[in-house]
Amino acid sequence: xxxxxxxxxxxxxxxxxxxxxxxxxxxxxxxxxxxxxxxxxxxxxxxxxxxxxxxxxxxxxxxxxxxxxxxxxxxxxxxxxxxxxxxxxxxxxxxxxxxxxxxxxxxxxxxxxxxxxxxxxxxxxxxxxxxxxxxxxxxxxxxxxxxxxxxxxxxxxxxxxxxxxxxxxxxxxxxxxxxxxxxxxxxxxxxxxxxxxxxxxxxxxxxxxxxxxxxxxxxxxxxxxxxxxxxxxxxxxxxxxxxxxxxxxxxxxxxxxxxxxxxxxxxxxxxxxxxxxxxxxxxxxxxxxxxxxxxxxxxxxxxxxxxxxxxxx
Amino acid sequence: xxxxxxxxxxxxxxxxxxxxxxxxxxxxxxxxxxxxxxxxxxxxxxxxxxxxxxxxxxxxxxxxxxxxxxxxxxxxxxxxxxxxxxxxxxxxxxxxx
Numbered sequence: 001x002x003x004x005x006x007x008x009x010x011x012x013x014x015x016x017x018x019x020x021x022x023x024x025x026x027x028x029x030x031x032x033x034x035x036x037x038x039x040x041x042x043x044x045x046x047x048x049x050x051x052x053x054x055x056x057x058x059x060x061x062x063x064x065x066x067x068x069x070x071x072x073x074x075x076x077x078x079x080x081x082x083x084x085x086x087x088x089x090x091x092x093x094x095x096x097x098x099x100x101x102x103x104x105x106x107x108x109x110x111x112x113x114x115x116x117x118x119x120x121x122x123x124x125x126x127x128x129x130x131x132x133x134x135x136x137x138x139x140x141x142x143x144x145x146x147x148x149x150x151x152x153x154x155x156x157x158x159x160x161x162x163x164x165x166x167x168x169x170x171x172x173x174x175x176x177x178x179x180x181x182x183x184x185x186x187x188x189x190x191x192x193x194x195x196x197x198x199x200x201x202x203x204x205x206x207x208x209x210x211x212x213x214x215x216x217x218x219x220x221x222x223x224x225x226x227x228x229x230x231x232x233x234x235x236x237x238x239x240x241x242x243x244x245x246x247x248x249x250x251x252x253x254x255x256x257x258x259x260x261x262x263x264x265x266x267x268x269x270x271x272x273x274x275x276x277x278x279x280x281x282x283x284x285x286x287x288x289x290x291x292x293x294x295x296x297x298x299x300x301x302x303x304x305x306x307x308x309x310x311x312x313x
Numbered sequence: 314x315x316x317x318x319x320x321x322x323x324x325x326x327x328x329x330x331x332x333x334x335x336x337x338x339x340x341x342x343x344x345x346x347x348x349x350x351x352x353x354x355x356x357x358x359x360x361x362x363x364x365x366x367x368x369x370x371x372x373x374x375x376x377x378x379x380x381x382x383x384x385x386x387x388x389x390x391x392x393x394x395x396x397x398x399x400x401x402x403x404x405x406x407x408x409x410x
């Protein structure tokens with residue numbers, strides 16, 4: 001794996017995206033600077049350096065899907081990723097994101113409708129699996145490594161809840177039932193207005209897009225709601241809009257939890273694992289929100305997983 | 314009688330004809346065999362069917378999993394979400410994997 005520091009990569013990505021050597025007069029800057037992705041903007045263009053272990057062929061396949069669904073996914077400038085010092089780089093139009101300072105204005109209906117349209121799209125052949133379960137497994141593996149360096153009893157309920165999940169939710173088996181085209185990593189940072197600033201909402205970030213259980217894409221808001229973090233009104237706006245757009249993940253007019261239970265548990269465990277890893281590494285206690293997620297893991301073993309009954313079949 | 318949890322003395326109270334031991338320290342309650350059932354019976358007699366209670370304002374009823382936060386189905390405002398004062402940490406969580 002490349003060990004290059006994020007700031008160095010950001011600087012090179014910026015240099016590659018910007019014309020000339022002089023100071024730039026455009027609106028530009030780093031939009032994200034994380035170990036798994038670096039995103040910089042130059043005017044109307046955004047460049048993303050993908051995670052070091054990204055598979056070129058799989059990424060190209062995912063970019064092709066985005067290019068073919070311009071009303072749902074933000075279309076990339078090209079479907080062939082470029083290379084920059086060993087990292088795959090893709091280029092996109094700049095879109096206006098959800099205002100982080102005003103989560104109450106979150107476009108829950110738009111997010112749900114886009115997901116329903118994505119899930120209803122016949123998936124192209126040869127698309128790799130949706131990476132949601134794999135990402136959850138990575139978060140748990142990272143927690144295990146963190147616990148060896150920073151032992152804590154807080155890890156127990158999170159690891160126990162993970163162990164109780166069925167193999168498909170831990171990326172150890174394919175998802176049961178029909179495979180749908182899924183986003184794989186839905187949160188409010190995955191929506192932008194295109195064209196900026198007032199165009200319709202689009203989904204971004206195709207890194208985890210692929211074939212899988214569509215309930216996974218609803219499960220993060222579901223998990224937030226279950227943990228008592230997302231108010232019922234906002235959860236119901238999201239769920240109702242998804243059902244109104246004929247989303248195939250949950251039955252219409254029936255309890256969605258038999259289908260949402262397992263993925264919502266998995267995403268709660270993933271969130272708890274990431275939160276705990278951060279808190280232990282920083283040597284600080286969990287905050288109120290992180291505590292709510294870890295506590296939810298602790299309650300899981302007492303409640304048998306709801307069966308998806310015949311719906312998944 | 315001593316509280317099995319915090320070892321403070323417990324005192325006996327009479328509730329609807331049922332003897333209940335309550336701890337002076339932690340306020341925990343001890344019930345003898347059959348007393349819980351007796352209380353449940355009394356409760357079901359007490360709660361006569363009345364008009365359905367209206368949903369708490371702004372919080373429509375929605376099913377939630379049993380491992381979820383205990384606030385569900387409880388009092389409004391009991392959750393971590395409190396109207397417009399959304400927790401900063403949750404605001405961050407909404408935007409990350």
